[in-house]
Amino acid sequence: xxxxxxxxxxxxxxxxxxxxxxxxxxxxxxxxxxxxxxxxxxxxxxxxxxxxxxxxxxxxxxxxxxxxxxxxxxxxxxxxxxxxxxxxxxxxxxxxxxxxxxxxxxxxxxxxxxxxxxxxxxxxxxxxxxxxxxxxxxxxxxxxxxxxxxxxxxxxxxxxxxxxxxxxxxxxxxxxxxxxxxxxxxxxxxxxxxxxxxxxxxxxxxxxxxxxxxxxxxxxxxxxxxxxxxxxxxxxxxxxxxxxxxxxxxxxxxxxxxxxxxxxxxxxxxxxxxxxxxxxxxxxxxxxxxxxxxxxxxxxxxxxxxxxxxxxxxxxxxxxxxxxxxxxxxxxxxxxxxxxxxxxxxxxxxxxxxxxxxxxxxxxxxxxxxxxxxxxxxxxxxxxxxxxxxxxxxxxxxxxxxxxxxxxxxxxxxxxxxxxxxxxxxxxxxxxxxxxxxxxxxxxxxxxxxxxxxxxxxxxxxxx
Numbered sequence: 001x002x003x004x005x006x007x008x009x010x011x012x013x014x015x016x017x018x019x020x021x022x023x024x025x026x027x028x029x030x031x032x033x034x035x036x037x038x039x040x041x042x043x044x045x046x047x048x049x050x051x052x053x054x055x056x057x058x059x060x061x062x063x064x065x066x067x068x069x070x071x072x073x074x075x076x077x078x079x080x081x082x083x084x085x086x087x088x089x090x091x092x093x094x095x096x097x098x099x100x101x102x103x104x105x106x107x108x109x110x111x112x113x114x115x116x117x118x119x120x121x122x123x124x125x126x127x128x129x130x131x132x133x134x135x136x137x138x139x140x141x142x143x144x145x146x147x148x149x150x151x152x153x154x155x156x157x158x159x160x161x162x163x164x165x166x167x168x169x170x171x172x173x174x175x176x177x178x179x180x181x182x183x184x185x186x187x188x189x190x191x192x193x194x195x196x197x198x199x200x201x202x203x204x205x206x207x208x209x210x211x212x213x214x215x216x217x218x219x220x221x222x223x224x225x226x227x228x229x230x231x232x233x234x235x236x237x238x239x240x241x242x243x244x245x246x247x248x249x250x251x252x253x254x255x256x257x258x259x260x261x262x263x264x265x266x267x268x269x270x271x272x273x274x275x276x277x278x279x280x281x282x283x284x285x286x287x288x289x290x291x292x293x294x295x296x297x298x299x300x301x302x303x304x305x306x307x308x309x310x311x312x313x314x315x316x317x318x319x320x321x322x323x324x325x326x327x328x329x330x331x332x333x334x335x336x337x338x339x340x341x342x343x344x345x346x347x348x349x350x351x352x353x354x355x356x357x358x359x360x361x362x363x364x365x366x367x368x369x370x371x372x373x374x375x376x377x378x379x380x381x382x383x384x385x386x387x388x389x390x391x392x393x394x395x396x397x398x399x400x401x402x403x404x405x406x407x408x409x410x411x412x413x414x415x416x417x418x419x420x421x422x423x424x425x426x427x428x429x430x431x432x433x434x435x436x437x438x439x440x441x442x443x444x445x446x447x448x449x450x451x452x453x454x455x456x457x458x459x460x461x462x463x464x
Contacts, residue, residue, distance in 0.1 A: 418459060
């Protein structure tokens with residue numbers, strides 16, 4: 001399900017993969033720290049609605065050497081690039097800008113949503129290439145305009161995870177009439193297995209042996225899970241469906257998985273002056289509560305995927321993981337990280353049927369000074385406050401996406417003391433604005449064309 005990768009000249013790799021065991025000598029113990037920053041960033045490396053997209057293409061993008069990157073960008077700036085090289089240069093610009101945002105903020109533990117992989121989390125070529133050719137190379141605060149160069153950053157501990165996206169269960173979950181593969185029929189939406197996957201990068205050791213994954217946890221086994229009914233009946237329904245019918249047949253409902261990607265509990269060893277402190281990174285990327293056809297399936301599923309964590313951190317007993325372990329959270333400290341695709345104060349999640357994010361952010365197991373919508377440590381930014389958006393958010397400064405909602409989180413447990421939090425979103429006339437908006441790039445000069453339609457969100461925690 002996973003492979004640990006130590007990407008550092010100072011560390012020789014250690015891995016346990018199936019029956020293969022590699023022994024090695026570890027680097028010296030890291031120096032004790034007094035604080036740790038946890039960050040969540042949906043990097044938007046998945047190409048929406050591109051049926052030709054594949055993991056191999058992303059391996060290629062991530063392994064373009066710096067000199068070739070520079071040559072392609074120079075031709076792009078001079079408008080002498082071929083159409084294919086023009087598009088490739090803009091892909092490089094996006095990846096570089098993402099790397100610049102990470103270099104600027106320098107988190108200790110970083111969760112990356114929409115970082116495509118091979119589906120099973122074994123092939124590290126894209127992640128290694130991103131570290132070597134982008135994070136490991138000084139990037140600019142001014143994007144292609146140069147100047148204000150940033151210090152490279154390295155993460156010696158890196159994890160890919162298996163994902164349900166694009167994984168074909170051979171079930172007609174979308175009620176499609178065609179027998180050909182439909183991304184809506186996958187366990188999680190994706191045109192190929194591994195699209196929209198996620199990864200974890202850390203300066204501190206990830207306890208891979210005790211990591212728990214819940215890729216195969218069934219949706220029906222969440223206590224309040226609902227098999228949606230067909231309720232959008234103003235247009236012709238698929239054959240065999242009538243208004244009011246269950247969206248999933250009884251057989252399919254017994255097989256569909258809860259997680260659209262995966263749910264992961266990854267313990268991280270933090271060296272402190274008092275010894276090793278373990279903080280669990282709880283990782284997920286629920287499906288958006290949108291794009292429904294004839295039912296509210298995605299809205300229910302988004303809420304269910306978030307409610308999973310509400311039950312889990314409360315230590316409830318009904319859980320089973322992919323290794324056969326049972327029960328909920330067994331540790332003391334955690335940070336829930338990810339693009340949860342839901343806002344407790346705005347949008348779909350304010351409807352009682354789909355309010356998993358409201359339930360979670362009110363759970364007393366969380367630090368409520370961070371999780372609440374208008375609390376002492378709620379992450380905010382000037383960019384979010386000043387961003388034009390026709391939708392009126394009750395707390396616009398908390399938004400983390402260009403579509404107008406707070407959806408990205410690094411939520412600490414109640415036992416952890418917060419030092420500082422934030423959303424990295426530069427407003428007009430601030431240094432770094434070109435990492436978010438650049439009219440020269442793509443058709444719009446915003447969002448995923450320049451970097452991402454999500455913003456980098458972080459929480460710095462005291463570990464004294």
